[in-house]
Amino acid sequence: MPRTQRNDNFIDKSFTVMADIILKILPTNQKAKEAFAYYRDGMSAQADGEYAEALENYLEALKLEEDPNDRSYILYNIGLIHTSNGEQDKAMEYYLEALELNPRLPQALNNIAVIYHYRGDRAKEGGQDEEAEEMYQKAAEYWKRAIRIAPNNYIEAQNWLKTTGRSTMDVYF
Template sequence: MPRSRINGNFIDKTFSILADILLRVIPTTFREKEAFTHYRDGLYTLTIWLIHTSNGEHTKDLEYYFQALERNPFLPQAFNNMAVIRHYVYGIDQNGTPKGLTTESYKENSEIVEAWFDQAAEYWKHAIALTPGIYIKVRNWLKIMRRFE
């Protein structure tokens, strides 16, 4: 296992242990504890994405993002990453050129490519709505592509 992954696991485990201790020690309401549990569960599911992305398993990535958003619908990073997947797999660059497809293949699949690109834009709009000041480059890019009002 690479050293970075070992360190990441150590940090994740340490965070989980400290968070559990803090939840027991600091006076919090049941609702606050429940909210933190949902937040943490959403992050766990979000983290699984990194594993699948590194293996090129984009369909599994999207499944885990949907699960993360079911637990916590306010994860802008999940929306952003879902958009990146849709844009990355069959995307169009800012010049209107299809990424990863030949011109003939793009012409044959243009409706699918456009639908995926539309979906990516919608996911990015959700991320921007949740955190307006964070995804500035994405917002500008969507404006250039005439997909953001």
């Protein structure tokens, strides 16, 4: 039984019913509808912390989905799962692949920046100042790109960029 048929709360059931109605009315092919169903089930599983189940659903959706923009969101969500599992290298691969399909995905840019910043902190703690600076510089570049796309988001990153002297821009758009 698909995950969306197991939802117990009213909001999840309502969303599922609405999504199913919209899917039936939309002039799209069966393959795209199946891809969306897998994606929706993946999101539901991910929200419940069932990462293995979510990953299975996303991978099935990825096999079926042809639209590059939709594929970018599937890849991004796969990256989130790997990030949650502490698999930064794998997450980075999926975020970068998502960005290849959709360069205007600020959340992927932000998550890459977060990984580089984290790596910079670890390098600094280990006394590797040059490597730390390199990681911080990469984080800064990805955050600048994310902020240019979504200037009202990532306020902490904007503050970090300013306080560390990595950016003097007050307005990113």
